[in-house]
């Protein structure tokens with residue numbers, strides 16, 4: 001299959017060998033789990049349980065609400081201890097509403113929905129409803145509710161379901177292991193999703209530094225002529241949806257458009273496996289494989305982890321810290337987020353927990369820009385990081401916006417390559433947040449303006465109607481005989497009576 005080059009990109013030290021040859025291990029069920037109502041892009045789920053309730057594994061404990069949302073399910077059986085605020089697995093550490101579940105040690109499943117007997121004759125709504133009901137979100141890190149992406153077949157003409165097995169972030173090997181250990185489940189999930197989407201072709205893209213996964217997936221797909229497994233070049237950020245589509249089709253997704261506008265829908269390989277579980281067994285998403293790695297971890301591994309496990313419990317399962325970590329990151333080292341503490345839960349989008357040493361972070365002193373242009377060369381979006389940063393430093397956000405800062409997807413390549421160690425991506429994250437806030441304020445102002453304008457129009461119309469009513473009454477009094485005005489006067493209106 002012909003592949004197309006992507007713009008820019010870098011070749012960091014991948015360090016995947018620490019966990020890539022270790023088979024997935026399941027950790028014991030922790031005594032307490034913390035299940036946030038919002039583990040996805042969109043609105044938080046609506047709580048269905050209260051303190052003291054007994055629940056079983058797989059039972060829905062919070063229901064999706066609004067257009068973009070995802071349900072949450074109990075990862076084990078036990079008792080609801082509280083519904084309260086707990087620190088989020090985010091650098092801010094801000095509290096978010098969370099269901100606290102005490103395990104009863106039995107791990108008893110609830111009565112699950114019946115399997116969909118023949119998914120390939122079921123209509124797309126049946127499949128999509130099951131995916132929504134099972135709380136499945138993008139497991140590559142984006143955590144976008146998967147059922148919404150599966151609905152795209154209704155709105156757009158789609159050609160390809162593209163499975164993302166690139167896993168281009170250093171250290172992470174969870175998708176690699178899932179492909180090597182559960183290839184048939186991924187293939188089945190992919191065929192079900194392609195059926196729901198109406199795509200005639202499936203392409204599974206895997207970076208060439210995973211030769212075993214490419215071989216195993218190719219063998220598993222060999223019975224299905226509609227599936228192609230493709231080894232793509234090892235080049236960060238190949239795993240970004242837009243860049244993977246470009247590598248496979250040669251087509252560039254325009255800014256503020258979806259890859260679906262080019263006829264391609266992208267899903268992560270682990271998400272696809274979760275769809276297989278939901279459709280074939282009625283099982284919701286209650287656990288995921290997490291890569292636990294980094295120089296500070298004593299026993300790096302790929303761990304099947306119940307959703308809601310505290311990072312501290314997961315780290316302990318991996319032997320704890322061999323040395324004090326400089327930073328603990330949720331996700332990969334390039335796009336992951338530093339955690340405020342270990343007392344935060346693993347969520348559906350947690351692909352990795354990395355405990356990094358000072359040497360791995362390379363947090364060197366920042367110096368002045370030497371205008372080497374490296375950041376421009378590597379930007380996979382064709383942006384000019386040096387110029388955008390210059391505007392942002394002067395607080396000229398409009399200037400940065402004109403240069404396309406909102407198209408930056410924070411891949412971190414520019415920061416990684418900068419010899420002056422300028423934290424460029426931090427500038428862009430700040431600018432994007434500030435510009436989004438401004439946009440929200442602007443549209444709030446616009447809404448107020450529209451409200452005031454429509455109120456003025458309404459009042460003017462009411463005054464006009466009143467004038468017209470009074471004008472209609474006037475001829476009667478004008479025609480009245482002199483001295484008989486009282487008889488000609490119309491009966492007072494309710495309003496006039498009230499004012500009397």
Ligand code: SF4
Pocket residue numbers: 368369370371372373374375376385386414417418419420421422
């Ligand atoms: S890579 Fe760093 S030093 Fe080089 S031009 Fe960009 S900001 Fe300046």
Ligand code: SF4
Pocket residue numbers: 378379380381382383385407408409410411412413414415424425428
């Ligand atoms: S972080 Fe943004 S500006 Fe920097 S290389 Fe990535 S996309 Fe380009």
